Amino acid sequence: MENQLDWALAACARILRPMVRLALAMGVKHPHLEVLLRDVLLEEAVRSWRRQGVAKPNISQLSVTTGLNRKAVTAKVRDTADALPHTELSAAAKTFTLWLQMVSENQAFQRLPITAEGEDAPSFETVARLGSRGNVHHRTILDELVRLNMVAEQDGCAELKVDGFVPADDLRSMLAFLGDNGRDHLLAAVSNTLGEQPRLLERAVYARGLSLEDCEKIHQLVRERWSTLHLELTGEMTRAVNRAPSGGKGRIRVGIYTYYEDESTPAVPTAAAAPRRKEGTR
Structure with a gap:
C-alpha cells in the first residue's frame, strides 16, 4: 500500500507540474489552489460513493475518503463554479467545423456570401443555421469567428482564414480547450489505469x-x-x-x-540521471 501511494503521488506530480506552471503564469496563488483541491476532492468523493450505490454520502464518509476534517467538509455548500464555457457546446465551433468539411469537398466554399437568395444556396447563413441547429443567429456566430480572427468579412462575404478551430487570440477560449482536452485525455488514461471497461484508446x-x-x-x-x-x-x-x-x-x-x-x-533538476x-x- 505504501508503494502504491508513492506511485500515485509521483504520477500526480507529473500531471500537476504543467498545471502549476500555468497557474503561476496566470497569477494563481497557493490559497486559490488549496480551496480548489479541497472542493474537487469532495466532489469526486461524492461521485465515488454514488457509484457504490450511496445516493447521499454523509459527512463522516466524505471525511474518511478525502482525509479532510468534518469542518472542511461542511464548509463546502455548493459545487465548484466553472467560469469557462464548455467547448463542445460552442455554436461557433460547430459552424466552423461544418464549414471546414464543406471546404474539404469543394475549395470554392472557402469564401461564402453571408446571405444568399434561396434556402438551398450556399451561404454562411445556411452553414450557421445547420451548425447551430437554428439556435443561434448567423450574425452572432460570424461576429464571434471574426473576433477570434478565424474568419474575414468583406464585401458581403465571409472567408475562412485558418484550417482549425484554435482560438489563439482569445485567452478564455484557449483555457476552455486546455481544460476540456486535458481533462478527457487524462480521464481516458485514468480509466485504463483503474481497469475500467471498455479499454479506451490512449x-x-x-x-x-x-x-x-x-x-x-x-x-x-x-x-x-x-x-x-x-x-x-x-x-x-x-x-x-x-x-x-x-x-x-x-x-x-x-x-x-x-x-x-x-x-x-x-526544468527540474534530478538527483541522479535516469x-x-x-x-x-x-
Whole structure:
C-alpha cells in the first residue's frame, strides 16, 4: 500500500507540474489552489460513493475518503463554479467545423456570401443555421469567428482564414480547450489505469536524443496526418449525431498532441540521471 501511494503521488506530480506552471503564469496563488483541491476532492468523493450505490454520502464518509476534517467538509455548500464555457457546446465551433468539411469537398466554399437568395444556396447563413441547429443567429456566430480572427468579412462575404478551430487570440477560449482536452485525455488514461471497461484508446510514441529540427519535422508530419483524420472523424461524428435518437446521452472527444523540448537545460533538476532510453511507445 505504501508503494502504491508513492506511485500515485509521483504520477500526480507529473500531471500537476504543467498545471502549476500555468497557474503561476496566470497569477494563481497557493490559497486559490488549496480551496480548489479541497472542493474537487469532495466532489469526486461524492461521485465515488454514488457509484457504490450511496445516493447521499454523509459527512463522516466524505471525511474518511478525502482525509479532510468534518469542518472542511461542511464548509463546502455548493459545487465548484466553472467560469469557462464548455467547448463542445460552442455554436461557433460547430459552424466552423461544418464549414471546414464543406471546404474539404469543394475549395470554392472557402469564401461564402453571408446571405444568399434561396434556402438551398450556399451561404454562411445556411452553414450557421445547420451548425447551430437554428439556435443561434448567423450574425452572432460570424461576429464571434471574426473576433477570434478565424474568419474575414468583406464585401458581403465571409472567408475562412485558418484550417482549425484554435482560438489563439482569445485567452478564455484557449483555457476552455486546455481544460476540456486535458481533462478527457487524462480521464481516458485514468480509466485504463483503474481497469475500467471498455479499454479506451490512449497511446503515445516517444523518442529522445534527436535534434530539435527533426522534432519539428515530426511535428509537421503529425499535423498533416491529423488534418486528414480530423475531417474523417468530423464527418462520422456529424452522421452519428444526426441519426442518434432524441436526447442521446453519449459524448466523445478524440484528440491528438505533440510536445517536444530542448532537454539540455532540465526544468527540474534530478538527483541522479535516469537511464537514457532512445525511443518507445505506449
